[in-house]
Amino acid sequence: MEVTTVEKYSENLIETRMLLDEINAGVLALDKITGEILFCNEHVCAALGKERDYILGKSYKQIFRPEFIPVYERLLIECENGIENSTVYYWPEKNVWEQVSVKETEYNATSCILLTITDVSDIVRTRYKHDNLVYFDPVLHLPNGEKLEQDINELANLETVSLLFITLEQLTELYNLYGWENGDQLLISIRDWLLESETRRAQLYVIDRGFAILGRNVDMGDIKARAKEILTRFNRPWEICSDGHVISVFCPVKAGVIHGKYIKNEMRNILLRTSWMVPKYEGFAVYDEETDGHIRRMIALRAWLVQCVNTGMQGFDVYYQPIIKLDNMKWSAVEALCRWTAPDGEAVSPIEFIHLAEQLGLIEQIDSWVRKRAMRDCVKLGLDQKDFFLSVNFSPTHKVNEKFMHGLMRNLLETGFPAKKLNLEITESAKMSFEEEDLRALKKLEDAGVMLCLDDFGTGYSSISNLVNISAQILKTEKKFIDGMVGNDYKQYLLRVLADLAAHLGMSLIVEGVETEAQLELIQGFNIDYAQGYYFSRPVPFEQLAAKTGNFSL
Ligand code: C2E
Numbered sequence: 001m002e003v004t005t006v007e008k009y010s011e012n013l014i015e016t017r018m019l020l021d022e023i024n025a026g027v028l029a030l031d032k033i034t035g036e037i038l039f040c041n042e043h044v045c046a047a048l049g050k051e052r053d054y055i056l057g058k059s060y061k062q063i064f065r066p067e068f069i070p071v072y073e074r075l076l077i078e079c080e081n082g083i084e085n086s087t088v089y090y091w092p093e094k095n096v097w098e099q100v101s102v103k104e105t106e107y108n109a110t111s112c113i114l115l116t117i118t119d120v121s122d123i124v125r126t127r128y129k130h131d132n133l134v135y136f137d138p139v140l141h142l143p144n145g146e147k148l149e150q151d152i153n154e155l156a157n158l159e160t161v162s163l164l165f166i167t168l169e170q171l172t173e174l175y176n177l178y179g180w181e182n183g184d185q186l187l188i189s190i191r192d193w194l195l196e197s198e199t200r201r202a203q204l205y206v207i208d209r210g211f212a213i214l215g216r217n218v219d220m221g222d223i224k225a226r227a228k229e230i231l232t233r234f235n236r237p238w239e240i241c242s243d244g245h246v247i248s249v250f251c252p253v254k255a256g257v258i259h260g261k262y263i264k265n266e267m268r269n270i271l272l273r274t275s276w277m278v279p280k281y282e283g284f285a286v287y288d289e290e291t292d293g294h295i296r297r298m299i300a301l302r303a304w305l306v307q308c309v310n311t312g313m314q315g316f317d318v319y320y321q322p323i324i325k326l327d328n329m330k331w332s333a334v335e336a337l338c339r340w341t342a343p344d345g346e347a348v349s350p351i352e353f354i355h356l357a358e359q360l361g362l363i364e365q366i367d368s369w370v371r372k373r374a375m376r377d378c379v380k381l382g383l384d385q386k387d388f389f390l391s392v393n394f395s396p397t398h399k400v401n402e403k404f405m406h407g408l409m410r411n412l413l414e415t416g417f418p419a420k421k422l423n424l425e426i427t428e429s430a431k432m433s434f435e436e437e438d439l440r441a442l443k444k445l446e447d448a449g450v451m452l453c454l455d456d457f458g459t460g461y462s463s464i465s466n467l468v469n470i471s472a473q474i475l476k477t478e479k480k481f482i483d484g485m486v487g488n489d490y491k492q493y494l495l496r497v498l499a500d501l502a503a504h505l506g507m508s509l510i511v512e513g514v515e516t517e518a519q520l521e522l523i524q525g526f527n528i529d530y531a532q533g534y535y536f537s538r539p540v541p542f543e544q545l546a547a548k549t550g551n552f553s554l
């Protein structure tokens with residue numbers, strides 16, 4: 001017997017329905033206009049606990065759970081507007097998450113809505129666990145920096161967001177001092193206060209060494225007021241409970257605000273760079289045009305510095321400033337001072353680029369280049385044949401090891417400059433503390449005849465111990481010592497004491513920063529060997545130094 005197309009079609013339809021009953025998802029077809037349920041599979045019947053005959057022909061409003069009706073209706077509207085055609089719905093009684101999707105289609109020549117409901121609980125739970133691990137701080141139960149960045153990326157194009165961040169400046173020290181548990185307690189107390197005292201629409205995050213508050217559509221006045229309020233709270237100690245006792249902990253803090261357009265795109269970098277932001281308003285910093293310009297310039301300078309040093313010291317030069325012997329007023333030495341013109345033509349101050357070079361680990365390369373160039377220049381001018389020495393600077397971040405020693409010896413050999421006319425100016429600084437290995441290497445330098453000078457003597461933190469540990473031949477005072485000395489008995493007394501100390505120890509003293517005749521006259525009355533400063537000459541390029549060789553003693 002021949003099977004007709006209609007029969008085949010109806011057979012197929014029955015099979016399709018049976019297949020739909022097998023699948024592990026709810027499928028319903030609803031009349032688009034009346035909302036009548038035209039079809040549902042077995043899964044829907046089981047979920048609702050109703051027979052198919054009971055469900056079919058009824059309006060969805062009679063069948064769906066009351067909480068589900070608005071979810072479905074909103075989805076219909078969104079689907080019609082082309083926004084969304086699916087959503088995740090939580091069914092609390094069953095503790096399941098369902099993915100609900102709608103699609104417009106034809107069913108038995110009627111315009112209808114095809115609704116599918118899939119249980120996605122496992123996926124949601126796994127995702128939740130993952131998000132919890134990745135995006136939440138386990139101690140403070142707050143979203144972390146990763147989440148902050150994600151939220152900002154989502155919000156920043158839609159709203160004006162602002163970020164108020166609080167950096168706990170001595171967190172590591174506080175943890176070391178009070179122990180982990182108390183450190184955590186402190187953070188929890190701060191978190192609680194921040195949450196309790198927040199009145200705006202804002203979200204709190206925990207970031208590296210601090211907190212961040214993301215405000216949405218808030219004005220700058222409000223944020224500044226909140227920053228002030230937070231800083232004021234940090235003026236008082238935090239009370240934490242430790243072993244049954246209450247202890248008061250002061251927690252130094254730094255605050256800053258990043259508002260609106262600056263937040264977009266570069267969030268993570270900006271947060272990192274907030275340490276460069278200088279507090280301008282009552283104790284807190286605001287990321288504004290000026291800060292942005294400053295930070296961009298710093299970034300450009302860093303990149304240029306690396307590039308210039310690594311491509312044959314482009315834009316670098318050495319200037320020389322004479323050091324005058326006070327008993328005959330002859331030029332007796334020069335200090336080699338590094339100069340750098342950045343690729344945009346700006347002459348960058350050494351204070352700025354030397355500091356950057358130290359941070360970038362480029363200082364040894366720069367110093368070595370300056371030394372070699374200076375030795376070569378002095379040999380060219382025949383200064384090494386005179387009663388003369390060459391001072392070169394030596395950053396306190398240097399490691400004074402064998403490698404450094406060999407590098408320096410090679411410089412001397414290659415240029416033919418005599419070791420005993422080289423003076424290494426070691427800058428005093430809080431960071432400077434020499435280890436056994438450093439001291440041994442310095443001793444070798446000394447044995448080779450190289451002179452050592454403690455630069456900026458008296459302004460660092462370790463002057464006296466360095467005086468004992470390093471057998472320096474020269475002390476050099478910083479400009480601060482001579483500034484305002486004329487008419488100031490106390491300053492004069494200080495310089496006299498230093499001069500006597502140097503003489504007593506058999507060391508020479510160089511007074512730096514002499515700018516006026518009055519200053520010169522004063523120090524001539526003290527027991528001082530050398531002076532350096534603008535009064536005699538500013539640092540000059542090689543050509544100008546070459547024109548002044550007659551100023552040196554024979
Ligand atoms: P510094 O070693 O204390 O060098 C002396 C600084 O004081 C120089 O500044 C010099 O130009 C300035 N100076 C000298 N006399 C006067 C004066 O009468 N009045 C005033 N106002 N300033 C005077 P400069 O060249 O800007 O160098 C600044 C600092 O950069 C140096 O301080 C030194 O610490 C560092 N530096 C410069 N070149 C090098 C280098 O090749 N290597 C290292 N490691 N540091 C360097």
Ligand code: CA
Nearest residue numbers: 335393425455
């Ligand atoms: Ca110096």
